[in-house]
Amino acid sequence: MKLCMIGTGYVGLVSGVCFSDVGNTVYCVDKDQKKIDLLNKGIVPIFEPGLEEILKKNYKQKRLIFTSDLKKAVINSDIIFICVGTPTKKKTNSADLKYVFSVAKDLKKIIKKYKIIITKSTVPVTTGDKIEKILSRLKKKKLVDVVSNPEFLREGEAIRDFIYPDRVIVGTDSNKANRTLKSLYFPIIKKSSRYFNTSRKGAELIKYASNAFLATKISFINEIANLCEKAGVDIKDISLGMGSDQRIGDRFLRAGPAYGGSCFPKDTRALIDTGNKFKTDLSIVKSVVNSNDKRKTLLIKRVEKILGSKLKNKIITFLGVTFKPNTDDMREASSIPMIKYLNKKYSKIRYYDPSGEKEDLKGLNNVNYCDTISSACLKADLVILHTEWNDFKLLNFKKLIKKQKFKIFDMRNMYSAFRMKKLKIDYYGIGR
Ligand SMILES: NC(=O)c1ccc[n+]([C@@H]2O[C@H](COP(=O)([O-])OP(=O)(O)OC[C@H]3O[C@@H](n4cnc5c(N)ncnc54)[C@H](O)[C@@H]3O)[C@@H](O)[C@H]2O)c1
Structure with a gap:
């Protein structure tokens, strides 16, 4: 054809x-x-x-x-x-x-x-x-x-x-x-x-309903992760326990930063707008959008807490800035508001992403792209694992950072908290 x-x-x-x-x-x-x-x-x-x-x-x-x-x-x-x-x-x-x-x-x-x-x-x-x-x-x-x-x-x-x-x-x-x-x-x-x-209108709505449902799953597990942090439970156990139920399914049940990308944020907003036009209160979708917005601030506060509110001149390294691995797409990536906030607080930001330097982060003073993982991590005070690219799954942080004291904030729970403790690395995850 x-x-x-x-x-x-x-x-x-x-x-x-x-x-x-x-x-x-x-x-x-x-x-x-x-x-x-x-x-x-x-x-x-x-x-x-x-x-x-x-x-x-x-x-x-x-x-x-x-x-x-x-x-x-x-x-x-x-x-x-x-x-x-x-x-x-x-x-x-x-x-x-x-x-x-x-x-x-x-x-x-x-x-x-x-x-x-x-x-x-x-x-x-x-x-x-x-x-x-x-x-x-x-x-x-x-x-x-x-x-x-x-x-x-x-x-x-x-x-x-x-x-x-x-x-x-x-x-x-x-x-x-x-x-x-x-x-x-x-x-x-x-x-x-x-x-x-299906009908044409049905097909149009299936797409939005699907994206809103997936966004709901992410926000749901992110909120449960907040509870896990307070209750001393590992979110990975919850995801596994819940996800094994075929009615629930294990995908989109991994806690992490606020969802981003070119679809979920705009499509959830557009669905709320459609609901309003048809005088239908989509209260679940509204609370998902709200929860996701709050999550951006919540993780920034967490970074402040990890560094003891002393952000000025701290070297903060982001490993991965895209909204997910294997793409170069930065649309609504949660790294952007985080980096901009930390930058305003005079932190020194370095980032490495396998998909290269980002237009969205160019022109910001003290935000620098590094073209290797090692140059990005050297002497960092805090390394934030923001996106779970395969490249970041087996890193030897002590060798990379070459410094006595440093912290790791693993926003994707890529590493074992137990192993990090054994290595005496100051390690923070999500929902643990
Ligand atoms: N990106 C995804 O993962 C994804 C997945 C499913 C659905 N979608 C949907 O698909 C649509 C496209 O998304 P995308 O991510 O591919 O967008 P995109 O921004 O990557 O691409 C859109 C392209 O359209 C071109 N364009 C705009 N007006 C044009 C015109 N009049 N004539 C010719 N070209 C024109 C732009 O130059 C651009 O290259 C959106 O509605 C999005 O919600 C995206």
Whole structure:
């Protein structure tokens, strides 16, 4: 089939590359010409394990085309995926749909032959209706079907998630569009039980409900971790004990910093906003957002407590700053408010992240990127293990820090508290 991905970011690029790998011809369009130029040189602009190899293979086979020419890409494709960003609108909780609607307006001018238009971007319930309204002239002539096909891939494991999805949700009441999408996804899902055809609005809401539920699990275990700290219980035992119950499941039950990233924070906020629009009080989601916001401050206070409130001139090293491992994405990473606060208190911050230096932390006085773990840790007063990259799992802190007294704050409970005690390292974890 001939596909067009509009927006070549984390979702559009991964989906486009994976669809091309099963034999489709995929036009990947982006208005960011720099991104397109990089991709045409075989340079992947994001950090996503395994992506470059598949991209290069399919580019060579001419199944992948990177372009900023939307018209050409749309005319040559049967299925158009909208994969642009849907960030939070400034000073509100609502999803900013300006990029989505702007694409719909462009499509209105280009389409002359039947196309399936799909929102892969995460969009609030009824967005599909609004897109259809923009395209009403084409809809009347039966030249378009507007479908919702939300994406569930996780950054860092995106290829695996896309190729072996738990489920594919397709929201449409058009038999024609449904049949086409089923055959598009067939090589990926293989088991047809994983393909769900729902209403368009249902598909839109499934995505938000899923993300809000996962955010709830994280916030829940984080709050239980707070209780564990006071009650002298190890949160790892609780996660294990709870997670072994199949009704609960063990994933997203690891205590740590506030959740961040490009999805959970904005999607929980947008769901609350949707609830308000439909006069429905989503009180659980509201308290999750509130709990997560509080957690950012709580962990900052914990750092202050560990260092005895004397933050000035203390060397604080962050190992990992991204919101999760195996991605370079810094959107709403909890390290950002922490580093900014500590910086204001005149601490000397160093950080190392396997995905490289971060734009978000450039220009801050006394915040420096180090390109090795050892240069970041040398003579540190406190090392904060913020993101659980594999690179940080077997470190010899005494050798790295080369100092008599230092502290470790392991925000991901990567190390054994018992072993740290044996090594006489001043060690702090979460919920222990
Ligand atoms: N990142 C994830 O892990 C993830 C997972 C599931 C769903 N989603 C959802 O997918 C959507 C995209 O997320 P993302 O992380 O890939 O975003 P992103 O910011 O990485 O990429 C969006 C891309 O769209 C491009 N763009 C914007 N307007 C355009 C236009 N008119 N024409 C062509 N290109 C345009 C931008 O230049 C950018 O490259 C969001 O709605 C997000 O919530 C993201």
